[in-house]
Amino acid sequence: MSDLPxxxxxxxxxxxxxALRAGDEAAFLALVEQYHAALVRLATTYVGNPALAEDVxxxxxxxxxxxxxxxxxRSSLKTWLFRILTNTxxxxxxxxxxxxxxxxxxxxxxxxxxxxEKFLPASDPEWxxxxxxxxxxxGTEGLEGRxxxxxxxxxxxxxxxxxxxxxxxxxxxxxxxxxxxxxICNVLGLSETNQRVLLHRARARVRRAVTRFIEADQSxxxxxxx
Amino acid sequence: xxxxTLTCQELxxxxxxxxxxxxPPEDCARFDAHLLGCPDCAVYVDQMRxxxxxxxxxxxxxxxxxxxxxxxxxxxxxxxxxxxxxSAPA
Ligand SMILES: [Zn+2]
Numbered sequence: 001m002s003d004l005p006x007x008x009x010x011x012x013x014x015x016x017x018x019a020l021r022a023g024d025e026a027a028f029l030a031l032v033e034q035y036h037a038a039l040v041r042l043a044t045t046y047v048g049n050p051a052l053a054e055d056v057x058x059x060x061x062x063x064x065x066x067x068x069x070x071x072x073x074r075s076s077l078k079t080w081l082f083r084i085l086t087n088t089x090x091x092x093x094x095x096x097x098x099x100x101x102x103x104x105x106x107x108x109x110x111x112x113x114x115x116x117e118k119f120l121p122a123s124d125p126e127w128x129x130x131x132x133x134x135x136x137x138x139g140t141e142g143l144e145g146r147x148x149x150x151x152x153x154x155x156x157x158x159x160x161x162x163x164x165x166x167x168x169x170x171x172x173x174x175x176x177x178x179x180x181x182x183x184i185c186n187v188l189g190l191s192e193t194n195q196r197v198l199l200h201r202a203r204a205r206v207r208r209a210v211t212r213f214i215e216a217d218q219s220x221x222x223x224x225x226x
Numbered sequence: 227x228x229x230x231t232l233t234c235q236e237l238x239x240x241x242x243x244x245x246x247x248x249x250p251p252e253d254c255a256r257f258d259a260h261l262l263g264c265p266d267c268a269v270y271v272d273q274m275r276x277x278x279x280x281x282x283x284x285x286x287x288x289x290x291x292x293x294x295x296x297x298x299x300x301x302x303x304x305x306x307x308x309x310x311x312x313s314a315p316a
Contacts, residue, residue, distance in 0.1 A: 023305040025298065032297050036289050054293065061297055065304040112239070114270075119235045129233025135269040138276055156280045175281040181246070192248075200242035207277045 013077055021068055032061070035078065038177050039085050045169040046089035047096060056092050060085045075186065082187040113204035138214055148217075152210065159209035163202050170195055171202035232260045237267050241274050 019027035039060055043053035063084050071080055120127045160168055160176075169188060173179040185195050232240070237260055243249040244257050261268050 025301060028301045029294070029298065032294065033289060036293065036297070058293070058296060058300070062300050062304070065301065112235075113241070114235070114238045116235075119233075129235040130264075131234050131266040135266040135273075137269050138273055153280060153283060156277075157284055160281070160284070171281065175278055176284050178282065196242055196246060196248060199246075200239075203242060203274060203277055203281075204238075206281060207273055210277060210280065211273070 014073065017068075017071070017073065017077065031077075035081060036061075038173075039082070041172050041176070042082065042085060042169055043089045043092075045165040045172070046086070046093045046098070048098060052092060052096070053089075056089045057085065059092075060088050063088060076183075079183055079186050086187060086189075111201065113200065114208075136215075136218075138210070152213065155209055155213045156206055159206045160202075162209075163205060167198050167202035167205070170198040171206070174199055175203070232256050234260075234264060234267050234270075237261075237264075238270060241271060244271075245274065245278070 016027055016031070020031070036057060039057040040050070040053050043056040043060075044050055047053050047056055060081065064081055067084070071077075075083075118132055120130050120132050122128045124130075160171065163171065166188075170184060170190075173184045173187070174181070181192055181195055184190065185192055188195070190198070237257060240249060240253065240257060244254065249257060261271065
C-alpha cells in the first residue's frame with residue numbers, strides 16, 4: 001500500500017507526538033531546537049526581561065510535558081505549545097506587576113504609518129495628502145552580505161525591541177517566525193483585523209527606523225538637516 | 227475627484243492590508259491605479275517589502291547549551307515519573 005493517508009492531518013506531527021509520548025529524547029530535542037528561541041522571543045514581549053523570558057519558556061516545556069497525555073491534537077502541536085507559553089507568561093507578568101492584554105488596542109494605535117508632515121496639507125488646492133517631497137529608494141538590495149546590511153539588521157532588531165509588546169509579539173510571529181495570521185490570532189487571542197492593525201503599526205515603525213538610519217547614513221558628513 | 231481616488235496619505239494606511247491580500251477587490255484596484263501613477267508610493271511599497279524581508283532575516287536567538295541541558299534534564303525527570311512515558315516495555 002503506497003497510498004498516502006487520506007486525512008490531511010499532519011502525518012509527521014502524529015509521529016512526533018507518539019515519539020514524545022514514548023519518551024524519545026531526540027524527538028524532544030528536535031522540538032526544542034525548533035521552538036525554544038521563538039518561545040523566548042514571545043515570552044520577552046510579556047515579561048520584559050530576557051532572563052525571566054527564558055524561565056517562562058523553560059516552565060512552558062515542563063507544563064507541556066505534563067499535559068502531553070491530555071493533548072488531543074485538535075490544534076497543532078505548535079499552537080498548543082505557544083498557548084501554554086502565553087498562559088505561563090501572563091502568570092509571570094501578573095506576578096511581576098505587568099498587565100498585558102493583547103486584544104486591547106487602546107492608546108498606542110492611532111498613530112499614522114507615516115508622519116503627517118511628510119504629506120502636503122489639506123489646504124493644498126491640488127495635491128493635498130500627496131507626498132511633500134520625493135521618496136528616496138533605500139537601495140538595500142545592493143547591500144547583500146555587506147557590513148552595512150548587518151548594521152541595518154541591528155537597527156531592525158533594535159526597532160523591534162522598542163515596539164509596544166503587542167506589536168512586537170505580532171511582528172515577531174508573523175515576519176520573523178513566518179507564522180500564518182490564523183495561528184497568531186489563536187495564540188494571542190486576537191481578531192484577524194486587530195492582528196493586521198498591530199502588524200501594520202509595527203512594520204510602519206520599523207520602516208521609519210530604517211529610513212532614519214539610512215538617511216542619517218547618507219547625509220553623514222554632509223551639513224544637511226535630517 | 228477626491229472620492230474615488232486615493233491620496234498617498236490614505237494609501238500608506240492600506241499597505242499592510244494590500245500586502246496581506248486582505249483588501250477588498252475594489253480597494254485593491256484603486257490601490258493599484260494609484261501606484262501606476264505615483265512613483266513615490268511605489269517606492270513606499272518597495273520600502274515596506276524591504277522592511278518585511280529585513281525583519282525576516284533576523285535570526286532567532288541560538289539555543290544555549292545551558293538551556294538545552296536544563297530542558298533535557300526536565301525531559302528525563304518527566305520520563306522517569308510513573309506513567310509518564312508508557313514506552314518502557316513492562
Ligand atoms: Zn502616492
